[in-house]
Amino acid sequence: MRSPVRWFLVMAVLLAAGTAPARAATSILEPGEDTDLAALGWEWPVQQFRLVRGFVAPAHAYGPGHRGIDLSPASARVLAPADGIVAFAGSVAGRGIVTIDHGSGLVTTLEPVTPVVTAGTLVRRGDEVAALAAGGHAEAGAVHFGVRRHGDYINPQLLLGGVPRAVLLPCC
Template identity: 60%
Template sequence: MPVPRSPRRLMGVAVVAAVAVLVPAVARATDAAQPPPPAASAPADAGVEPWVWPVAPFRLTRPYVAPAHAYGPGHRGIDLAPAGSPDVQAPAAGVVAFSGSVAGRGIVTIDHGGGLVTTLEPVVSELEPGTTVERGETVGVTDLGGHADAGTVHFGVRLDGEYINPMLLLGGVPRAVLLPCC
């Protein structure tokens, strides 16, 4: 005699089947979407220096928020409030691809090769496109304007045209310390 199939039992079987199919597919898609290992984790003998923060010391005022899709809302970079000098440094060696004003705010874009491009704004700079810059070299000073809070620098990174979290190249997310609440 066949076992009676209740709607609840069928729903449970459907959920288990869906999870069995979707979890491996999501894991494969997530693995494929991950950027290659950051330059910061390259072996020292590879000739690649770790990236440096474009302003230091600083306070992180707005983190990276990945958009759900290419045109979705998000924050495609991090915002840093300088706690000292207004100087802005190149996070890694590269070539200035753009230095000028866009929509009333100063922008410096550096091509680091290997598909990595950084954008710093609002930054006033006298560098010309084509200028070679070294890691840690001053590329300009913090200005006002742009979409970041006044006095902060927006630091965005693209890998092969897609925005990635800049902190991946700077050693990841800073270590958090949990304190008791009471």
């Protein structure tokens, strides 16, 4: 059982990091587990993108929130963020979805997409798994990138080390 002091410290860390307290977010901070998820070497599932909508943890398992991040990419290619096995590639409620099981309880979902892989395919980080499609709840032209750890949604940016640094380009 968690002590009230430990719970308070976990919530304080989550709030300071900009993550609302939720059951999903606290599961990554259990004793004995690797809490430096960014060290796993995941990559962004799209290249040259704009972060359209960030992760918003729900107050409880069925509460409102945004259980992933939406990215507006410069190209239609959608890549595997880490090594894994495609658990699902197909259509759900009229939109294409690719789900990758990365092991250790980590599962990625990418949507709306047109899969270029099939269930059971072994993928490596950076392999193309789909092309961006229309539909779903993400802004038009954006891909939704969700990650679950042991069944609970977590902020994908925990695995990526945050948002890449902006690079100013010369104009004119």
